Amino acid sequence: xxxxxxxxxxxxxxxxxxxxxxxxxxxxxxxxxxxxxxxxxxxxxxxxxxxxxxxxxxxxxxxxxxxxxxxxxxxxxxxxxxxxxxxxxxxxxxxxxxxxxxxxxxxxxxxxxxxxxxxxxxxxxxxxxxxxxxxxxxxxxxxxxxxxxxxxxxxxxxxxxxxxxxxxxxxxxxxxxxxxxxxxxxxxxxxxxxxxxxxxxxxxxxxxxxxxxxxxxxxxxxxxxxxxxxxxxxxxxxxxxxxxxxxxxxxxxxxxxxxxxxxxxxxxxxxxxxxxxxxxxxxxxxxxxxxxxxxxxxxxxxxxxxxxxxxxxxxxxxxxxxxxxxxxxxxxxxxxxxxxxx
Numbered sequence: 001x002x003x004x005x006x007x008x009x010x011x012x013x014x015x016x017x018x019x020x021x022x023x024x025x026x027x028x029x030x031x032x033x034x035x036x037x038x039x040x041x042x043x044x045x046x047x048x049x050x051x052x053x054x055x056x057x058x059x060x061x062x063x064x065x066x067x068x069x070x071x072x073x074x075x076x077x078x079x080x081x082x083x084x085x086x087x088x089x090x091x092x093x094x095x096x097x098x099x100x101x102x103x104x105x106x107x108x109x110x111x112x113x114x115x116x117x118x119x120x121x122x123x124x125x126x127x128x129x130x131x132x133x134x135x136x137x138x139x140x141x142x143x144x145x146x147x148x149x150x151x152x153x154x155x156x157x158x159x160x161x162x163x164x165x166x167x168x169x170x171x172x173x174x175x176x177x178x179x180x181x182x183x184x185x186x187x188x189x190x191x192x193x194x195x196x197x198x199x200x201x202x203x204x205x206x207x208x209x210x211x212x213x214x215x216x217x218x219x220x221x222x223x224x225x226x227x228x229x230x231x232x233x234x235x236x237x238x239x240x241x242x243x244x245x246x247x248x249x250x251x252x253x254x255x256x257x258x259x260x261x262x263x264x265x266x267x268x269x270x271x272x273x274x275x276x277x278x279x280x281x282x283x284x285x286x287x288x289x290x291x292x293x294x295x296x297x298x299x300x301x302x303x304x305x306x307x308x309x310x311x312x313x314x315x316x317x318x319x320x321x322x323x324x325x326x327x328x329x330x331x332x333x334x335x336x337x338x339x340x341x342x
Contacts, residue, residue: 038076042061089318119290173206200284211275219264266330270327279293
């Protein structure tokens with residue numbers, strides 16, 4: 001392919017990536033070094049009590065937001081350097097906690113960023129093997145099922161992935177709330193009151209279960225498509241040589257699906273590390289928060305109407321760095337396999 005033809009195909013995609021990905025990232029990185037706050041001014045308000053003989057008047061000082069001639073709030077932007085990152089990471093509190101060993105570790109995990117990081121990493125790496133394992137298992141079962149049964153099985157298997165994430169999370173939550181159908185059933189079976197949302201670990205289990213249930217169909221479709229391209233001659237040769245079903249799976253099928261396993265892992269790691277819908281759907285903010293939710297929380301206005309844009313930008317940049325860090329080994333392997341193929 002000629003260079004001009006190649007650039008003609010690639011240029012639109014590059015332009016869209018620059019406009020919608022690169023430039024916003026640069027903007028977020030830039031905003032993490034600046035703090036923007038609304039300007040307030042003091043206003044004295046005098047209130048008097050009604051009275052026939054004399055009134056009692058009190059003067060109260062209030063702080064109101066300053067506005068310009070058009071009625072828009074006046075803001076002040078100042079350069080803060082790495083202060084936003086320091087407020088998010090709190091390195092001094094981390095150093096003090098590490099000096100106290102295990103006792104200090106609990107104090108570190110009470111800091112919002114590390115509490116969110118702990119849950120995000122657990123959520124990401126615990127769900128990954130289940131997504132790949134169940135996705136591959138369902139794909140193998142459907143591939144070996146009778147042809148007339150494959151269509152209905154595929155349709156039913158894809159239903160969890162079709163549901164909108166927030167709606168799915170709310171549906172699971174409604175099943176396990178205090179008067180939910182499954183909570184009542186568990187309470188009757190165990191003979192005691194069950195409250196799934198009273199403890200953080202039970203909420204976390206429900207969130208892990210929901211993410212696995214929701215994402216497994218995606219892995220199943222990818223693996224099922226890959227199974228259709230397995231070399232049948234190689235499989236027949238393995239059968240002739242006396243290879244068992246397990247040996248054919250390990251030495252023929254899995255090596256053929258290895259690139260797809262890496263692909264599913266990449267997609268899942270990127271998506272799970274940005275977990276947000278589950279936190280909102282399960283209303284777990286009091287017990288479990290994620291890095292994505294922490295960024296959202298920083299952007300929520302406080303009582304004065306200010307938003308911590310600088311800290312939200314710092315949290316977003318740290319999230320991007322985390323995604324790049326966990327994806328680096330898989331990307332390195334993909335690049336090595338590509339170079340080897342070339």
